[in-house]
Amino acid sequence: MKQLPAATVRLLSSSQIITSVVSVVKELIENSLDAGATSIDVKLENYGFDKIEVRDNGEGIKADDAPVMAMKYYTSKISSHEDLENLTTYGFRGEALGSICCVAEVLITTRTAADNFSTQYVLDGSGHIISQKPSHLGQGTTVTALRLFKNLPVRKQFYSTAKKCKEEIKKVQDLLINYGILKPDVRIVFVHNKIGDSTKRLFHPRNVCFLNMKMSKTCSFPLKSSQFSNIFHLLF
Ligand code: ADP
Numbered sequence: 001m002k003q004l005p006a007a008t009v010r011l012l013s014s015s016q017i018i019t020s021v022v023s024v025v026k027e028l029i030e031n032s033l034d035a036g037a038t039s040i041d042v043k044l045e046n047y048g049f050d051k052i053e054v055r056d057n058g059e060g061i062k063a064d065d066a067p068v069m070a071m072k073y074y075t076s077k078i079s080s081h082e083d084l085e086n087l088t089t090y091g092f093r094g095e096a097l098g099s100i101c102c103v104a105e106v107l108i109t110t111r112t113a114a115d116n117f118s119t120q121y122v123l124d125g126s127g128h129i130i131s132q133k134p135s136h137l138g139q140g141t142t143v144t145a146l147r148l149f150k151n152l153p154v155r156k157q158f159y160s161t162a163k164k165c166k167e168e169i170k171k172v173q174d175l176l177i178n179y180g181i182l183k184p185d186v187r188i189v190f191v192h193n194k195i196g197d198s199t200k201r202l203f204h205p206r207n208v209c210f211l212n213m214k215m216s217k218t219c220s221f222p223l224k225s226s227q228f229s230n231i232f233h234l235l236f
């Protein structure tokens with residue numbers, strides 16, 4: 001027997017945490033909610049395999065924390081396991097950003113209320129900052145994950161059929177509807193662009209709209225019973 005190289009262990013453990021497009025979106029949305037965001041924009045390109053972007057208007061990440069924000073097991077949410085008793089956040093393991101860096105190319109643009117401008121950080125596969133530059137975005141955080149699973153051909157292969165890709169988009173939609181219902185004061189917008197198609201959906205449980213630009217179709221709350229049963233099925 002031989003011990004696996006550290007880089008292989010890292011890749012294997014990251015691929016257990018980040019298993020799909022929807023798991024990236026889930027982790028990023030939860031970080032945005034933990035940061036107190038009231039507005040979250042989710043953008044996918046090519047079913048999320050070219051680009052996943054989640055933008056929020058939350059508290060942002062302090063410049064002092066940036067060097068460790070994507071280092072595994074660094075978190076601002078707990079200091080020791082005793083804090084789990086009073087946990088009020090979705091995240092606490094400090095694994096998500098580091099795991100996403102391991103299986104995709106990651107950019108993080110962030111600005112706190114105390115900052116004069118936002119900063120865009122480019123991260124490497126270990127979550128270290130490679131470069132940084134000033135940016136124009138307002139308060140909050142935008143995480144961009146490019147070329148998901150570029151280094152995991154088996155995982156990519158799993159999503160090689162149109163059917164699997166469409167199923168993945170449906171899972172993202174369902175996830176966002178669930179968060180929309182759980183967090184009625186948060187505005188969540190979902191945009192998916194693939195070649196020849198542009199689909200935009202806006203979820204707000206107080207006045208939920210599904211805007212489909214391609215089909216020019218709009219429907220709003222109250223949802224049809226079939227849509228409700230689908231949502232409740234997913235929630236419980
Ligand atoms: P966890 O959520 O378990 O702490 P993550 O890897 O998801 O771990 O995030 C690491 C840290 O980066 C978080 O603890 C938080 O301090 C910061 N962070 C990540 N995403 C955001 C965001 N959207 N807004 C503000 N801070 C964030």
Ligand code: MG
Nearest residue numbers: 027031091096
């Ligand atoms: Mg998290």
